[in-house]
């Protein structure tokens with residue numbers, strides 16, 4: 124099954140992505156919970172704004188890190204996981 | 215900070231102190247309800263004066279500086295604080311994810327809108343109203359249902375995520391299917407189905423509250439069936455089922471370890487590593503006298519049960535201590551008289567029989583709801599005096 128890159132992710136209402144200086148990491152905050160994101164998840168998360176579609180996120184990161192062939196797949200995988208966990212909505 | 219227990223070869227070094235990621239602000243012990251399973255201290259009526267708005271601002275700023283990211287406003291009933299919107303606003307301004315934990319009593323659509331304006335991120339409505347109300351609700355009382363429904367709808371309509379928290383016990387756990395149906399109908403994002411924990415008032419009333427093992431197993435099975443249904447339907451509603459540790463053979467890793475993540479500030483400013491800790495014979499610091507930096511890293515109370523050096527046997531030589539930290543200090547104190555002992559939930563504890571006895575009691579108990587000790591000022595004073 125191929126992933127539709129024209130879908131646009133946005134954070135689920137009530138979910139907030141932000142940088143935490145004390146943890147030196149980006150986190151996703153939600154009701155009574157917090158997930159510490161690794162660096163690649165943080166890079167992707169930083170581009171989720173409800174405007175960019177997945178293709179645009181891939182393009183932006185590809186420009187920033189050229190020559191990483193597995194990058195599109197990693198991003199698609201992040202989207203799949205984030206959707207399954209209901210962190211994001213893809214529309 | 216490191217290594218206070220290295221003189222004994224079998225005790226691992228005290229790990230580095232974690233960040234206080236979670237700040238729980240118990241704004242007040244005032245509450246219009248009298249739940250018999252309230253986790254507030256038994257002598258709450260004898261506690262000191264509430265912190266002022268400015269004092270709470272200082273606490274929030276210091277904790278945020280130290281890394282706190284989640285901020286919970288609870289009580290008692292936090293809605294009785296007139297400065298609640300102000301406190302929410304300051305919390306949000308500091309960068310916290312702000313949670314309001316309320317019974318919903320006193321909540322109005324206007325307040326829901328005002329709090330949103332102030333920056334509130336999430337509202338948890340606890341159905342810990344008097345049991346009569348919950349029962350009316352479960353029995354389908356149209357009026358009670360309409361009221362909660364309106365409030366829950368307003369919470370959702372204003373764009374909040376919603377957590378519904380149902381405290382379950384032997385008198386309502388058999389209706390768990392109705393509880394779940396209700397929560398789904400209200401479009402909850404998370405549903406916490408928590409058997410009441412036996413601290414504070416619930417401990418006093420344990421015989422009237424602890425469900426039997428059969429009741430629990432049935433409730434868990436039904437919850438799992440609903441989980442499957444929700445997932446199949448793509449419904450994001452998440453069911454969280456919390457079993458009472460009375461039916462476990464190993465204790466829970468209470469609060470993720472003493473003084474490792476959670477920081478509770480009580481209405482009068484006492485700082486605690488968990489909201490039940492006040493009952494322990496340990497001196498806890500107050501934010502009126504000390505900075506949070508000192509309290510978290512240096513105070514006696516917060517270091518009392520950090521690491522492993524304080525542990526007696528059987529925990530001391532047990533290879534599971536880094537997993538459960540010996541369980542809950544409050545439970546150990548309440549049930550064995552010594553807060554350093556292994557949590558008697560553990561089958562290795564010399565006092566495990568008290569748990570076995572409680573399970574047995576649950577099989578035969580018949581204390582009706584009306585005979586329980588309700589949480590109110592009069593009962594609090596009676597208990598605190600004796």
Ligand code: SF4
Pocket residue numbers: 245246247248249251252253254289290291317342343589
């Ligand atoms: S548990 Fe009940 S009595 Fe205790 S503070 Fe909460 S609502 Fe009030």
Ligand code: SF4
Pocket residue numbers: 464465528529530532533534535536538539540541556557560561562563
């Ligand atoms: S003996 Fe202590 S450390 Fe070992 S499992 Fe029991 S409570 Fe945990």
